[in-house]
Amino acid sequence: MKIKTLSSACSADEILKAMRRDGACIVRDLLSEEDLSLLNTDLKPWIDRTQSGTDSFSGRKTKRTGGLVARSPESRPIVTHPLILDAANGFLGAHCERIQLHLTQTIAIGPGESQQVLHRDRIAWGGYIPQSIDPQFNTIWALTDFTEENGATRLIPGSQDWPLDRNPSSGDEGVQATMSRGSVLCYGGSVIHGGGANRALESRVGLNITYCLSWLRQEENQYLSCPPEIARTLSSELTDLLGYTMGNYALGYYANPEMLEGLPDTLPPEVSIGRMPDENKSNTVAPVGENAK
Ligand SMILES: O=C(O)CCC(=O)C(=O)O
Ligand SMILES: [Fe+2]
Secondary structure, three states: OOOEOOOOOOOOOHHHHHHHHHHHEOOOOOOOHHHHHHHHHHHHHHHHOOOOOOOOOOOEEEEEEEHHHHOOOHHHHOOOOHHHHHHHHHHHHHHHHOOEEEEEEEEEEOOOOOOOOOOOOOHHHOOOOOOOOEEEEEEEEEEOOOOOOOOOOOEEOHHHOOOOOOOOOOOOOOOOOOOOOOOOOEEEEEEEEEOOOOOOOOOEEEEEEEEEEOOOOOOOOOOHHOOOHHOOOHHHHHOOOHHOOEEOOOOEEOOOOOOOOOOOOOOOOHHHHOOOEEEEOOHHHHOOOOOOO
C-alpha cells in the first residue's frame, strides 16, 4: 500500500478524508522551486551549525534545528499556509477553541543514520489523553526529495485507529512516504511512524511543523524560542499560533511584574507584544463552562 498523494489543488476536506482513512496523506508540490530555494538559503546556516542528536530517538546522525519562527522569516508563510491551516483546524477543531503551534524543526537525516523507532507523536503528553482525542496535526515538508534510500518517513496506515497499547507486529516496518521536494506529508498524532534509515550519500531534509490543541503544553516552548521582543514584529495570525493569545477563556493570561496602571491585572498575552486582543475572538469572552462542546 502507498500513502495517498493529492495534488496541490486539493481541498482541506480531501486531506482530512485521507487522514481519517489512513492516518496520513501527501500533498504534492505545494512549494515552488523559488519557495524551496529561499527556504533552503534561509535555513542552511542554522542547519550547518546544528549538532547531531545524542540518543537513538533523536538520531546520532540527524540534525534537528528548531526555533524557526524566530530564526527563519521564510519559514513563517509555511507555518501559516492556508490549506494546511484549514486542514489542521478541521482535524483538531472539535476538541479546542483554537489550535496552536506545537513545534518547528528541520530534521536532516544524515547518511548512515539508522531507522528511528516507530512511535506515536502523542506520546509527548504521556498516556493521559483519551484515545478519542487526537491532539496533534503534523506536517513534514520535503526540502529534499524523500526516497526509500534517503530515509523517507515510514508510517503504518490505519494504525491511528489501533488501541493505544497496540504496537506493530515484528517485521512490520510500514510504508515509506516517498515524495518530491516541495511536497508535504500530513499525519496525525496517533498514527505509528518514524524517520527512515538513510542509505544515500546526502542528507534527507524535512521541515517538521506541527500544531496541537491550545489547552496542551507545546513540545517546543514557543515563548522561549520566540520571545516577546521578536513576536511583536510578527503578524497576529502567527503570534496567535505561537500562543500569544488566550488558549481558552482562562488559559494563558499573565501579570506584568511592574503592574500596568489602568489595566486589569489578568492581562491577555497580546499586551506583552504591544497589542490588544481581537474582540471578536470567541474564547476571550465565554464564561467558564459555557463553551463546553
Ligand atoms: O523525520 C522523520 O521522517 C520523522 C521524525 C519523527 O517522527 C520524529 O522525530 O518524531
Ligand atoms: Fe514522530
